[in-house]
Amino acid sequence: MPTDLTAVQAAEAVRAGELSATELFDAYRERAAADDLNAYTWVADAAPTEAPPADAPLAGVPVAIKDLFCTEGVPSQAGSRILEGYLPPYTATSVARLAAAGAPLLGKTNQDEFAMGSSNENSGYGPVLNPWDRTRVPGGSSGGSAAAVAGGSAPWALGTDTGGSIRQPAALTGIVGLKPTYGAISRYGMIAFASSLDQAGPLTRTVADSALMLRHLQGADTRDMTSVGLREEIVLPTAERLDGIKLGVPEELSGEGIEPGVRDAFERSLQLAEELGATVESCKLPHAPHALSAYYILAPAECSSNLARFDGVRYGQRVEADTLMDMYTRTRHDGFGPEVKRRIMLGTYALSSGYYDAYYGRAQRVRTKIAEDFAAAFERFDFVVTPTSPSVAFELGAKTDDPLSMYLNDFCTVPMSLAGIPAISIPNGLSDGLPTGLQLAAPAFAENKLLDAAHALEAALGFQRLDQRETVA
Amino acid sequence: MSPVEYEPVIGLEIHVQLKTKTKMFCGCELSFGDPPNTHTCPRCLGLPGSLPLPNARAIHYGLLIGMALECELAPRSIFHRKNYFYPDLPKGYQISQYDEPLCGPGRLGDVRIHRVHLEEDAAKLVHVGASGRIHASDASVVDFNRGGTPLAEIVTEPDVTSAEHAREWLTLLRTTLRQLGVSDVNMDEGSLRCDANISIRPKGETQLGTKTELKNMNSFRFIERGIRAEVARQEEILRNGEQVVQETLHFDPRTEAITSLRSKEEAHDYRYFPEPDLVPVTITSDMLDTARAALPELPAARQERFEALGLQPDTARQLAWRSELGDYFETALQANGDAGSPQAVANWVCNELVARIGDEDPAGSKAAPGAVAALAGLVERKAVTPNNAKLVLDKLVNDGGDPAQIIEAEGLGALADDGELEGIVEAALAANADAAEKIRGGNMKAIGPIIGHVMRETKGRADGGEVTRIVREKLGL
Numbered sequence: 001m002p003t004d005l006t007a008v009q010a011a012e013a014v015r016a017g018e019l020s021a022t023e024l025f026d027a028y029r030e031r032a033a034a035d036d037l038n039a040y041t042w043v044a045d046a047a048p049t050e051a052p053p054a055d056a057p058l059a060g061v062p063v064a065i066k067d068l069f070c071t072e073g074v075p076s077q078a079g080s081r082i083l084e085g086y087l088p089p090y091t092a093t094s095v096a097r098l099a100a101a102g103a104p105l106l107g108k109t110n111q112d113e114f115a116m117g118s119s120n121e122n123s124g125y126g127p128v129l130n131p132w133d134r135t136r137v138p139g140g141s142s143g144g145s146a147a148a149v150a151g152g153s154a155p156w157a158l159g160t161d162t163g164g165s166i167r168q169p170a171a172l173t174g175i176v177g178l179k180p181t182y183g184a185i186s187r188y189g190m191i192a193f194a195s196s197l198d199q200a201g202p203l204t205r206t207v208a209d210s211a212l213m214l215r216h217l218q219g220a221d222t223r224d225m226t227s228v229g230l231r232e233e234i235v236l237p238t239a240e241r242l243d244g245i246k247l248g249v250p251e252e253l254s255g256e257g258i259e260p261g262v263r264d265a266f267e268r269s270l271q272l273a274e275e276l277g278a279t280v281e282s283c284k285l286p287h288a289p290h291a292l293s294a295y296y297i298l299a300p301a302e303c304s305s306n307l308a309r310f311d312g313v314r315y316g317q318r319v320e321a322d323t324l325m326d327m328y329t330r331t332r333h334d335g336f337g338p339e340v341k342r343r344i345m346l347g348t349y350a351l352s353s354g355y356y357d358a359y360y361g362r363a364q365r366v367r368t369k370i371a372e373d374f375a376a377a378f379e380r381f382d383f384v385v386t387p388t389s390p391s392v393a394f395e396l397g398a399k400t401d402d403p404l405s406m407y408l409n410d411f412c413t414v415p416m417s418l419a420g421i422p423a424i425s426i427p428n429g430l431s432d433g434l435p436t437g438l439q440l441a442a443p444a445f446a447e448n449k450l451l452d453a454a455h456a457l458e459a460a461l462g463f464q465r466l467d468q469r470e471t472v473a
Numbered sequence: 474m475s476p477v478e479y480e481p482v483i484g485l486e487i488h489v490q491l492k493t494k495t496k497m498f499c500g501c502e503l504s505f506g507d508p509p510n511t512h513t514c515p516r517c518l519g520l521p522g523s524l525p526l527p528n529a530r531a532i533h534y535g536l537l538i539g540m541a542l543e544c545e546l547a548p549r550s551i552f553h554r555k556n557y558f559y560p561d562l563p564k565g566y567q568i569s570q571y572d573e574p575l576c577g578p579g580r581l582g583d584v585r586i587h588r589v590h591l592e593e594d595a596a597k598l599v600h601v602g603a604s605g606r607i608h609a610s611d612a613s614v615v616d617f618n619r620g621g622t623p624l625a626e627i628v629t630e631p632d633v634t635s636a637e638h639a640r641e642w643l644t645l646l647r648t649t650l651r652q653l654g655v656s657d658v659n660m661d662e663g664s665l666r667c668d669a670n671i672s673i674r675p676k677g678e679t680q681l682g683t684k685t686e687l688k689n690m691n692s693f694r695f696i697e698r699g700i701r702a703e704v705a706r707q708e709e710i711l712r713n714g715e716q717v718v719q720e721t722l723h724f725d726p727r728t729e730a731i732t733s734l735r736s737k738e739e740a741h742d743y744r745y746f747p748e749p750d751l752v753p754v755t756i757t758s759d760m761l762d763t764a765r766a767a768l769p770e771l772p773a774a775r776q777e778r779f780e781a782l783g784l785q786p787d788t789a790r791q792l793a794w795r796s797e798l799g800d801y802f803e804t805a806l807q808a809n810g811d812a813g814s815p816q817a818v819a820n821w822v823c824n825e826l827v828a829r830i831g832d833e834d835p836a837g838s839k840a841a842p843g844a845v846a847a848l849a850g851l852v853e854r855k856a857v858t859p860n861n862a863k864l865v866l867d868k869l870v871n872d873g874g875d876p877a878q879i880i881e882a883e884g885l886g887a888l889a890d891d892g893e894l895e896g897i898v899e900a901a902l903a904a905n906a907d908a909a910e911k912i913r914g915g916n917m918k919a920i921g922p923i924i925g926h927v928m929r930e931t932k933g934r935a936d937g938g939e940v941t942r943i944v945r946e947k948l949g950l
Contacts (some may be wrong), residue, residue, distance in 0.1 A: 069520040083521065090515055092522060189522040195749035224524050225751055302749055305556050309519045310563020313615070328558055351556070351744035360746060 002027045004467070007061050007155045007209040008236065011102075014059035021060025022047045025104065031153040032107045033290040037129040037138075039147040041067050042075050043107040056102025060446040062126040062424040063103040064154035066145050067111050069200075070189040071093050079111040079141075081124035082335025083316045087413045093221045094158060094200045098264045101216040106154055111146030113217050113337045114307060115165055117426060118409035121400055122339045128412020129396075130173060132434055133465055135460050136393040139169030139409070143205045152467035156204040156213060160190060162197045162389075163295050164413025167425035170203055171388035171437020174427045174465055176458070177203045178451075179413075181444045182420035183228040185214075186221030192306040194299035195226075197417050205465055207426060211236050214447065231445050234313050237455030243277030245453060248381030248442075252288040253412045255338040259391045261431025266387045269428050272383075272460050281376050283384065287369040292407060294370070297363035298418075303340075304347030342403065360420040371419040383453060386412045388425040388437030418439045424454045427433065427463035434462075479673040479711065481704045482681055483633035484587075486488065487646065489625045489656045490664035491534045491774050492593060493761040496621035497593040498525035498568060502545035505662055509599070511615035513804060523752050524579040527552070531623035534655040535575045540627050540773050541649050542586045544579030548756055552591075557741050560615050561595040568593050568900045569584030569626075569747045575754070582773075582794075585630035596620030616819040624836040625655070626869045633683070636700035640693050643667065643795070645772055652769050660692050670699055672717070673707045682707070683717040688734060689726055699731075700725035700759045706731055775799055782815040799824060801835040801842050820909030821849045825863060829870045839873035840866065848876040861885040889935050894927075897935070898943045901926035913948050920944060 120143025131151035142159030144170035170177025170377035312331030428438035488780035499516035600610035779789035911919035
């Protein structure tokens with residue numbers, strides 16, 4: 001079956017003439033159209049009329065795109081009702097780059113509204129189900145992208161990660177998720193949540209697939225002043241050993257608050273890493289315990305401003321009213337979900353005159369400290385490793401009434417976002433039959449090294465993905 | 474007890490639309506008067522996912538302004554977001570600068586500059602319906618052509634001391650900006666807009682009074698009148714023993730009425746924070762060199778040059794600060810070998826010509842620069858009396874022409890030095906024996922009727938000084 005192939009394999013098969021790009025697209029299109037996880041908000045009607053050129057590096061391997069990426073003429077709603085039916089007049093740079101490399105748009109994937117959430121239950125278009133257990137969440141905010149890849153309806157997907165929104169759902173669905181260095185990939189056309197943290201990245205079946213997608217995503221973009229690209233071309237990882245590699249395990253992110261089953265799986269992986277030749281030592285990120293607090297000031301502050309444009313004046317939904325203020329109020333009241341409103345209020349408060357220094361200013365200083373903590377750790381270690389998520393996928397509704405416990409899902413992923421460094425989550429074995437994730441973080445721009453190490457661990461772990469299990473069954 | 478005398482303390486905030494080819498943060502062309510919403514793109518419409526890109530030319534213009542205003546130029550400057558909701562603001566925030574502006578403290582003339590920063594202009598709201606104003610309009614629509622136009626905001630220290638001072642200084646600023654070529658500085662089209670922060674205090678006090686902000690006055694004359702009206706309003710409040718309330722005000726030039734737009738309590742909390750979509754602007758030595766090389770002659774330097782020609786400082790300043798007068802003056806000097814001395818030409822331009830054309834550009838006047846210069850020369854050579862020369866200038870301004878020909882045709886030439894005048898003076902003395910007697914007694918003021926007699930007889934062609942000399946001679950003084 002063409003859908004059994006990884007993206008790297010599928011691209012090779014098409015280029016070798018063993019598989020037609022249209023056949024590949026149709027196989028996935030059929031699956032995506034039949035998706036019953038609510039992973040998609042839109043699915044392409046048909047394969048692109050023009051086949052990709054024979055030498056296109058991505059050879060027609062279709063890609064599922066998180067809803068918040070603008071796609072010309074295709075609904076781009078960022079999981080929000082306020083953008084219901086919004087058809088952008090242009091396409092995001094990252095999506096255009098994938099298309100130019102030969103990866104056509106398969107569908108748009110469901111997500112937490114404006115990427116705010118860790119369970120995909122904040123979508124204005126309904127929750128996404130975890131293909132491992134349909135009573136459980138797939139994580140978020142790139143939950144649709146993760147469920148599509150884990151469930152086998154997409155070979156790979158594009159997501160975004162602001163505080164863990166690629167890595168955490170990848171962990172909870174047993175796939176690979178990579179958040180590159182901040183600035184590696186253009187944000188042009190990505191509907192913003194928190195501009196200084198948002199970063200696009202791949203959700204894939206394998207580390208090699210992530211490397212392949214990143215190769216074609218990365219690069220400075222004249223349309224995004226904050227994009228810088230990577231300093232070297234991404235190569236497909238080949239390492240099988242970790243000889244000489246030093247892994248640092250931050251005490252602050254691997255002890256308290258981690259579920260026992262997740263911790264067991266994590267410790268087994270550390271042992272495996274040592275068997276592969278790595279040395280594993282504990283290290284300190286003294287300010288990491290404050291990361292979540294700083295993040296929940298900075299991200300809401302930016303979002304309160306980024307989401308001001310959804311005012312009903314020019315596009316999206318509008319609730320008519322007699323006065324301008326009433327129109328604004330009702331449009332935003334009806335258009336935004338509760339979590340988005342909560343964060344807008346938090347952020348508005350944090351930026352208010354008289355509170356700015358105490359909140360925003362202080363959070364920025366914490367952010368700097370966290371980056372310094374990582375820099376110090378990377379003087380001794382090649383990578384910092386942690387569990388990706390402190391728990392396995394939880395049941396739908398379990399945390400919707402308790403925002404703080406929901407926020408704790410990102411406890412291990414937020415520090416890397418604040419520091420702007422690359423981090424990858426790879427499948428790390430099961431706990432009670434559900435996937436757990438292993439996170440490796442590297443210094444900025446060290447993506448090739450990071451992918452190599454993740455590849456070696458992935459091979460040694462020998463994790464069987466859900467799509468492989470289902471095929472066997 | 475004499476009443477307390479108050480002095481105004483005024484600071485100005487000037488918004489200047491920069492004359493770049495494209496907008497501040499996108500590639501749309503600037504336009505004026507084009508059909509609505511024909512110069513827009515995802516960036517200046519604030520569409521989801523779009524990102525700003527700063528305009529290098531606008532930064533260059535900002536540096537030119539900073540240099541012309543002798544500002545400290547920061548090596549690094551950052552943009553902030555100024556957050557508020559309004560339909561003319563498509564992102565819900567304006568990208569502006571806050572605590573790290575492009576240009577720091579400086580000076581222009583006798584007013585210190587607090588800062589100069591760059592920002593983007595809002596779009597234009599058009600109120601549809603009978604009145605054309607926001608109240609009682611049927612609907613408001615938005616034209617985003619203007620949205621995103623680069624603006625430089627120039628903020629002065631509170632060094633302006635009167636309405637007249639404000640107008641005079643703004644003239645200098647406008648001239649400076651025009652010479653720099655960074656803006657059309659046209660108040661009618663909104664490329665130059667001015668707000669004034671006004672307070673008053675008892676003369677001699679150092680403590681500042683409560684200020685009010687007078688918004689968006691759209692001509693220099695309205696600014697002058699608005700400030701004058703607001704100063705008078707504040708004086709009346711204080712004289713009545715009441716307190717000035719800090720608020721934002723609107724001046725209606727038609728009714729001279731000042732109305733409140735919003736009080737301090739209603740003031741926006743703009744929630745400024747660093748714009749995360751832009752990286753800091755680093756000012757390189759190359760950028761500074763380029764700007765320095767592009768600086769034209771500025772009014773201060775021009776004034777110095779005029780003074781070196783022998784002009785009085787006041788005249789030199791008037792010509793340098795109103796560049797169109799300066800240009801006219803320089804053309805006049807070059808036009809004619811028979812021109813008067815520079816000071817004489819300058820006096821005719823600054824006093825008599827300005828009295829006749831007001832704020833209009835003299836380049837558009839029928840009086841050619843060369844003709845005015847020639848007239849000044851004729852006066853200097855006593856070929857025409859100053860009074861008759863004013864009649865000649867009236868003709869020049871109304872119909873154009875050559876002063877020598879006008880003098881000839883109208884018979885306005887000064888009397889030749891041939892004894893004719895002496896006879897007329899003698900007749901005048903005889904006709905005004907009383908006055909002659911008083912003069913003889915030492916009362917020179919009594920000469921008036923005699924000069925008047927001579928002027929009537931000569932139709933103004935006599936030189937007043939010469940008449941006085943002959944009178945004294947005849948009376949043996």
